[in-house]
Amino acid sequence: MxxxxxxxxxxxxxxxxxxxxxxxxxxxxxxxxxxxxxxxxxxxxxxxxxxxxxxxxxxxxxxxxxxxxxxxxxxxxxxxxxxxxxxxxxxxxxxxxxEPGLKPGAASTRNGKVGVLATERTLLGSKFLALRDQIHEATGADFLLQPCVGLADQIEFKELDSGETAAMLERYIHPLLDQGADTLVLGCTHYPLVRASIERVLARAGRADVVLIDTxxxxxxxxxxxxxxxxxxxxxxxxxxxxxxxxxxxxxxxxxxxxxxxxxxxxxxxxxxxxxxxxx
Missing domain, CATH: 3.40.50.1860 (Rossmann fold)
Known part of the structure; x- marks a missing residue:
């Protein structure tokens, strides 16, 4: 008991x-x-x-x-x-x-475009894809999926503010911004630990208004x-x-x-x- x-x-x-x-x-x-x-x-x-x-x-x-x-x-x-x-x-x-915060992401977006930063395994999972489709159908939000290969490893190695980590974040975040994402879901529990670095990438891109979702x-x-x-x-x-x-x-x-x-x-x-x- x-x-x-x-x-x-x-x-x-x-x-x-x-x-x-x-x-x-x-x-x-x-x-x-x-x-x-x-x-x-x-x-x-x-x-x-x-x-x-x-x-x-x-x-x-x-x-x-x-x-x-x-x-x-x-x-x-x-x-x-x-x-x-x-x-x-x-x-x-x-x-x-x-689970990646797709529901709060859909609730937060202003233009219907939500970027999802996650591991490749998460984004390929049938459960995740079914949830994405369900929330898209219910809300009309478009989810832009970005696998972040190697980012969790950098955080494991405590490389929170290194140049390599910053370059990874630039590489993964900019394509989502280019597609119009106004909300980013931090779809791996490692990623909130580099939130400050993500915010710096957004600020340099002139997109400090992007909403970050931590579940x-x-x-x-x-x-x-x-x-x-x-x-x-x-x-x-x-x-x-x-x-x-x-x-x-x-x-x-x-x-x-x-x-x-x-x-x-x-x-x-x-x-x-x-x-x-x-x-x-």
Missing amino acids: LSPDAPIGIFDSGVGGLSVLRHIQAQLPHEHLLYFADSSFAPYGDKPEDVVVARVLSIADYLATHGVKALVVACNTATVAAVRELRERYPAMPIVGV GDAVARQLARLLEAEHLLRPAGEQPASLTAFTSASSAALTVAFTSLLGIDPPVHEVEIAVPVVSQ
Whole structure:
């Protein structure tokens, strides 16, 4: 039976999920949190879907051994590939996925042209494409899809302000602006971590009016709704909330990410998750 005092599990292919974690901490400050960064297996976006599914299930199983009461898939690629399988495996557990913010993008656009920055795997996913078509039919918004090959890797390497990252952003954003996009969806949880760099690209292009959509806040609100509906919110006034992190790569690297990106220093543990074997 799930307990209100149990932790919430949050996982991503790397540090991108920290952009979601900060929203969850802000909205649910009394909750215990476990964060898993699967950096040794990153990026997910260039791997076959069945391999991503197997990996995601392995990580969820690991977090389940720590007694989590809810799971947040803080990775767009993993959500597109595996959230259905996760819900089938853990039907009694609240599970929140991260999807590119197509709905808020359609609501925000003034001219009906919405650029979507995401990994190639996300943009090729059947679930994503079905959602795009559904929202286009309902709203008339046109979604301009831009795969951002290598950008998540740059962010994993903490290259937030490097010349190479800036050049990538120029290369990926300008074609969307040239097509008239007045709204950009940050369709990977890594991308809000370079929001300042994106805003500089827009300012140099004379397009500071472009709206940026980050879905981390919506994920935290949905998580809060599900926990409340299941009577799983941890009461205020209990012992202080804790945050513990795990990584399949270097604990030192994840510690640096927490410090540099969020200004906090939680305990970080290195763990080994077996590479999934996918039957052919």
